[in-house]
Amino acid sequence: MDLLNTTPVISKNTKKWLIALIGFGFIAIASGMLVTPERVWSNILLNGIFLTGLGICGIMFVAIHYVSSSGWDVVIRRVPEAMFKILPFAFIAMISIIFGMGYLYEWSHPEVMQSDMLLKGKEIWLNPTGFMVRMMIYFLFWYLVGKRILHHSGKQDKTGNIRHSDIARRWSAFWLYIGGIFFIGSSFDWIMSLEPHWYSTIFGLYNFSGMFTSGIAMMIILLVFLKKKGIFGNVLKKDHLYELGRYLFSFTTFWVYIWFCQHMLIWYANIPEETVYYLKRHIGVFGSLTILNVCLNWLFPFAILLFRKTKRENKYLVIASLSVLAGRWTDLYLMIFPPNIESPVFGILEIGSFLAAISIFIWIFFTAFRKSAPVPERDPHIKESISLHT
Amino acid sequence: MKQYFIATFDNEFDLKEAVSAYREQNLKILDAFTPYAVHGLDKAMGLKPSRLTKVCFLFGLVGLIFALLGQYWTSAVSWPINIGGKPWNSLPAFMPVAFEVTILFAGLGTVFTLLIIARLRPGKVPKQFSTRVSDDHFLIVLSESKGILNEKLAESISREHNAVEWRLEGEVK
Numbered sequence: 001m002d003l004l005n006t007t008p009v010i011s012k013n014t015k016k017w018l019i020a021l022i023g024f025g026f027i028a029i030a031s032g033m034l035v036t037p038e039r040v041w042s043n044i045l046l047n048g049i050f051l052t053g054l055g056i057c058g059i060m061f062v063a064i065h066y067v068s069s070s071g072w073d074v075v076i077r078r079v080p081e082a083m084f085k086i087l088p089f090a091f092i093a094m095i096s097i098i099f100g101m102g103y104l105y106e107w108s109h110p111e112v113m114q115s116d117m118l119l120k121g122k123e124i125w126l127n128p129t130g131f132m133v134r135m136m137i138y139f140l141f142w143y144l145v146g147k148r149i150l151h152h153s154g155k156q157d158k159t160g161n162i163r164h165s166d167i168a169r170r171w172s173a174f175w176l177y178i179g180g181i182f183f184i185g186s187s188f189d190w191i192m193s194l195e196p197h198w199y200s201t202i203f204g205l206y207n208f209s210g211m212f213t214s215g216i217a218m219m220i221i222l223l224v225f226l227k228k229k230g231i232f233g234n235v236l237k238k239d240h241l242y243e244l245g246r247y248l249f250s251f252t253t254f255w256v257y258i259w260f261c262q263h264m265l266i267w268y269a270n271i272p273e274e275t276v277y278y279l280k281r282h283i284g285v286f287g288s289l290t291i292l293n294v295c296l297n298w299l300f301p302f303a304i305l306l307f308r309k310t311k312r313e314n315k316y317l318v319i320a321s322l323s324v325l326a327g328r329w330t331d332l333y334l335m336i337f338p339p340n341i342e343s344p345v346f347g348i349l350e351i352g353s354f355l356a357a358i359s360i361f362i363w364i365f366f367t368a369f370r371k372s373a374p375v376p377e378r379d380p381h382i383k384e385s386i387s388l389h390t
Numbered sequence: 391m392k393q394y395f396i397a398t399f400d401n402e403f404d405l406k407e408a409v410s411a412y413r414e415q416n417l418k419i420l421d422a423f424t425p426y427a428v429h430g431l432d433k434a435m436g437l438k439p440s441r442l443t444k445v446c447f448l449f450g451l452v453g454l455i456f457a458l459l460g461q462y463w464t465s466a467v468s469w470p471i472n473i474g475g476k477p478w479n480s481l482p483a484f485m486p487v488a489f490e491v492t493i494l495f496a497g498l499g500t501v502f503t504l505l506i507i508a509r510l511r512p513g514k515v516p517k518q519f520s521t522r523v524s525d526d527h528f529l530i531v532l533s534e535s536k537g538i539l540n541e542k543l544a545e546s547i548s549r550e551h552n553a554v555e556w557r558l559e560g561e562v563k
Contacts, residue, residue, distance in 0.1 A: 264482045270474055389429045
């Protein structure tokens with residue numbers, strides 16, 4: 001195979017830019033901490049969850065394709081594998097929430113818990129110790145079990161033994177079962193408990209759909225970039241990106257399906273303790289953002305990707321992916337900000353912290369991507385993947 | 391007499407190459423019969439993408455409009471009932487039905503369009519050139535173009551591309 005030019009993808013110049021952006025973000029966060037700490041913590045939570053989602057989407061993508069023994073994805077598999085490496089850094093962002101819990105979570109104040117009948121009943125789940133312990137368990141599982149899958153995938157490059165695929169498949173199944181449940185738990189813990197009186201059983205699934213869609217969008221952008229740089233030679237074909245385009249198309253639709261399920265049932269049932277959630281998000285600027293959210297996450301990408309031709313054009317794929325990534329940010333913004341911030345805010349703090357998060361992701365991704373061969377050449381499915389035809 | 395030239399192959403690779411060769415020599419390919427879907431065969435045969443997707447889209451659109459208008463008319467125009475204090479024209483509540491009817495129209499419409507276009511009706515006996523195409527044989531059927539079927543040329547191409555056998559079959563017009 002004629003792949004692998006081994007020049008580093010991050011040039012020194014890019015590194016300077018990334019450091020500048022990360023520095024900018026951290027300065028914005030540090031200075032914001034003095035003025036509006038609850039806004040800063042909301043931003044940290046948002047970006048932490050965003051990065052966690054990218055990492056989880058990476059490993060989940062790999063695991064799904066191992067479990068289903070599908071062959072087409074083998075060529076692109078190293079990209080989601082490298083995305084997964086962001087998890088430890090996302091963990092640092094998430095664990096730092098321990099210092100800002102008081103600003104974010106109403107239930108972290110013992111006096112509130114004592115005076116509120118409803119919250120008192122939830123104390124067994126909603127307490128700071130449990131929150132931290134559960135977060136550790138989630139991340140440990142996601143990372144360590146994910147590492148096992150990657151370990152066998154990497155080892156196969158050297159030995160070419162088919163057994164590695166079998167073992168990786170077992171670990172993948174294990175990851176999907178438990179990791180998926182943990183993801184739902186994490187959505188309840190980190191986001192839904194921002195409004196501890198409100199609950200929605202579909203919330204985990206809703207967050208999952210947004211997470212997976214944004215992860216696929218990121219994957220498409222990275223692949224298009226890497227293909228342009230010539231990393232994949234002629235091994236990565238239009239057909240692979242077409243498959244990912246179909247992924248993106250179907251998952252944007254899945255997102256709106258779940259979003260609408262949650263919205264319509266709450267709207268129609270009209271139970272006061274449930275409608276509280278959407279009342280906040282239906283009036284004023286938050287209301288316009290809710291419409292923008294649906295447009296960015298579904299309407300634009302759906303309209304763009306509806307045709308076969310557009311799913312085969314890098315330009316349209318990237319436009320749709322950018323829309324979905326912006327949509328994911330808006331989606332998380334609408335989940336996280338309304339409970340603690342009275343009126344919508346958008347400024348240097350939001351831009352700076354998001355740019356810093358993206359810069360960290362890009363840095364980690366390309367560093368991790370260079371460490372192994374860009375294509376797992378000795379995977380048993382590699383021929384099937386290279387000759388993919390759609 | 392309408393004549394067909396039938397060449398039989400025992401693998402898809404010979405078949406695909408032969409298809410390209412026939413087309414280069416301007417022989418008209420009526421159809422290819424294979425035991426399973428062969429990737430790239432549509433490209434080799436020069437088939438255009440199916441137009442059924444457009445039919446499907448149109449039927450879906452019709453279903454969507456029909457469902458929305460129907461619900462709007464029944465619950466807001468013809469017989470307005472106050473349900474849970476919701477407005478008569480409560481669009482979100484119409485969505486699930488609109489969604490289902492869209493799918494129903496698109497699905498059934500596409501299937502029936504296909505049946506009509508392909509002239510498939512109950513009791514139709516399809517013309518079969520060989521029963522082994524559902525087993526291990528790959529068939530290419532050439533037909534006359536402008537009343538001419540260059541049999542010699544077809545035969546030499548078939549031989550060149552490792553055809554297992556070839557024959558002429560006639561049918562009274």
